[in-house]
Amino acid sequence: MAYLPSNILLTPEEMARADRMSAESGIPSFGLMRRAGYAVAATALSHFPAAVRFAVLCGPGNNGGDGYVAARQLADGGAEISVHALGDPDDLKGDAALAFQLWGGSVAPLREFQPQPGDVVIDALFGAGLSRKVSDEIAGVISSVERAGVPVLAVDLPSGVDGRSGKPLGAAFKAHCTITFMTRKPGHLLLPGKSLCGDIEVADIGIPRRIIEAAGGSISENGPPIWSAHLPFVGADSHKYRRGHLAVFSGETSKTGAARLSAIAGLKTGAGLVTLASPEDAMAANAAQLTAVMLKKVDTNAELSDWLENAKLSAFVLGPGFGVGSRARDFVLALKDSPLVLDADGITSFRDDPAILFDAFEDGETHLVLTPHDGEFGRLFPDIAADETLSKPDKALKAARRAHAAIVYKGADTVIASPDGRVAINTNGPPWLATAGSGDVLAGMIGAFLAQGLPAFEAAAAGVYLHGEAAGLAGPYMTAEDLAGQAGHAMADLVARF
Ligand SMILES: NC(=O)C1=CN([C@@H]2O[C@H](COP(=O)(O)OP(=O)(O)OC[C@H]3O[C@@H](n4cnc5c(N)ncnc54)[C@H](OP(=O)(O)O)[C@@H]3O)[C@@H](O)[C@H]2O)[C@@H](O)CC1
Ligand SMILES: [K+]
Structure with missing residues (x-):
């Protein structure tokens, strides 16, 4: 059986479309179910060779159908099997009814x-067709399995997890592993779904790739296929200005560290030049701790305008340690025609009237990247944040369209969205990435990609990915300094791959 490495993700609706398209192209749908069931049986045997009994729990739809096929296959191989069904199996329809007949036990x-x-529980209650909260009866079964501590192999998704959003509807199994078909679904990568799936395997059940690609929308796993074509060639003849000039704004004397982290990360991510724009009172503090990063005094709006007119600056980072208030707002509005990463205090500065920010960046190609964590997201987009019906990708996309910006909605399942509809879910960030200063480093990485000419969405996605790679290199006890320090190695690894 082939297992597919792919960064395409299909929502349950898109997977159903792929199903229909394959039926229309003459592929028998029961063949798909049969192969799905065989894959479940193979995974069950390879993960749990010492199982005393496979307890197959079958639901009222095609997820249950996969369970019946797997039960037959495992029984034919000599395994001890029990099958329990939700509802009357005689009411099953279509392929699921055929699968029930095939089971015959x-x-x-x-x-x-x-x-x-x-026992090993094979959870085939609900997959892509979960449409509402699970009942108390099912929640009771889920908690009895949890109490018994027996492992669960989930078919397509742990039952109860919404494949679109990763949210549990009422209750959900916590699986030891999950076997899904053709591609993963967003719910496999988004929290808390991700933590309920265990190891994820993707089985090829024979839907042609052209159909998967045609049925797919715009959600994918973040990775090089999204942005590698835009990475600048870093060759011997590359003049430093061709790698861009990144400007990072420093906060006042007592808050300069965050901007320096951004600046150093920007340099190591390949910006040709990085300048820290510092208020006068912080010049000494910054100068004492910088070598390769240049320093420029910028206190007032007039000084900023003068600098913008006379220097060749490619992209900007504003926010880390900058301070919340009118100075941040004035500077951002002065930068409205430039590629800009707006982070932290820069975002919070617009909480009272976010429309001022959104309107300022409305014109031209998207050139603003916003990097909110949950709290900051709620300050700029309170209505979107509060809408429980939306998944994290839905929220990020809605925010991107409203703000005319690429959105990096941070968290353990960071989502990157573009106003043009593209959405990527990041998966390579280790848990230790949640450390003080980590966001400052990320802002510098994204800024450096903007400075090197990547469009906003690609720069944002590449920055988030590089951040995860650098954290992997820096290891679990890293500080933000270590993380910034590893950006160059992570960049070199990345460039070597293309
Ligand atoms: N190409 C592919 O992708 C292939 C997919 N395959 C498999 O098919 C699966 C999708 O099948 P599916 O569409 O029949 O949906 P499924 O998950 O079985 O659930 C629907 C049933 O559950 C019911 N129901 C829903 N929520 C409920 C609740 N809370 N509490 C109680 N009942 C609830 C719902 O009832 P209804 O909402 O209609 O009242 C309906 O009866 C997919 O995950 C994969 O395993 C493979 O066979 C091969 C090819
Ligand atoms: K399931």
């Missing part, structure tokens, strides 16, 4: 299921 009602030591 006994089926007990789900409410009678009692996990036993040595």
Whole structure:
């Protein structure tokens, strides 16, 4: 069986479309279910060779159908099997009814299921078709399995997890591993779904790739296929200005560290030049701690305008340690025609009237990148943040369209969205990335990619990815300085791959 490495993600609706398209192109749908069931059986045997019994829990739709096929396959191989069904299996329709016939063995009602030591639960209750909260009866079965501590192999998704958003509807299994088909779904990568799936395997059940690509929308896993074509060639003849000049704004004397982290990360991410724009009172503090990064005094709006007119600056980072208030707003408005990463205090400065920011960056190609964590997202987009019906990708996309900006909606499942509809979910960030100063480093990395000419969405996605790679190199006890320090190695690894 082939397992597919792919960064395409299909929502449950898009997967259903792929299903229909493959049926229309003459591929028998029961063949897909059969191969899905075989893949479940193969995964069950390879992960749990010492299982005493496979307890297959089958739902009322095609997810249950996959369970019946797997039960037959495992029984034919000599394994001990029990099958419990939600609802009356005689009511099953279409392929699921055929799969039930194929099983041909006994089926007990789900409410009678009692996990036993040595069981491996094959969870085939609901997959892509979960449409509402699970009932108390099902929640009871889920908690009895959890209490018994027996492992769960989830078919397509842990039942209860919404494949679109990764949110549990009522209750959900926590699986030891999940086997899904053709591509992963957003719910496999978004929290808390990601933490409920365990190891994820993707089985090829025979839907042609052209159909998967045609059925897919715009959500993918973040990775080089999205942005590698835009990476600048870093060759021996590359003049330093061709790698761009990044300007990072420093805060006042007592808050200069954050901007320096951004600046150093920007330099190591390949910006040709990096200048820290510092208020006069912070010049000494900054000068004492910088070597390769240049320093420029910028206190007032007039000084900023003068600098913008006379220097060749490619991109800007404003926010880390900058301070919240009118100075931040004035500077951002002066930068409205330039590629800009707006982070931290820069974002919070617009909380009272976000429209001023959104309107300022409306014209031309998208050239603003906003990097909010949850709290900052809620300050700029309170209505979107509060809408429980939206998934994290939905929220990021809605925000991107409103703000005319690429949005990096940070978290353990960072989502990057573009106003043109593209959305990427990042997966390479290790848990130790949540450390003080980590966001400052990220802003500098994205700024450096903007300075090197990447469009806003690509720069944002590449920055988030590089951040994860650098954290992997820096290891679990890293500080933000270590993280910035590893950016050059992570960049070199990346460039070597293309
Ligand atoms: N190409 C592919 O992708 C292939 C996909 N395959 C498999 O098909 C799966 C998708 O199948 P599916 O569409 O039949 O949906 P599924 O998840 O079985 O659930 C629907 C049923 O559950 C019910 N129901 C929903 N929520 C409920 C709740 N809270 N509490 C109680 N009931 C609830 C719902 O009822 P209804 O909403 O209609 O009232 C309906 O009866 C997919 O995950 C994969 O495993 C493979 O076979 C091969 C090819
Ligand atoms: K399932």
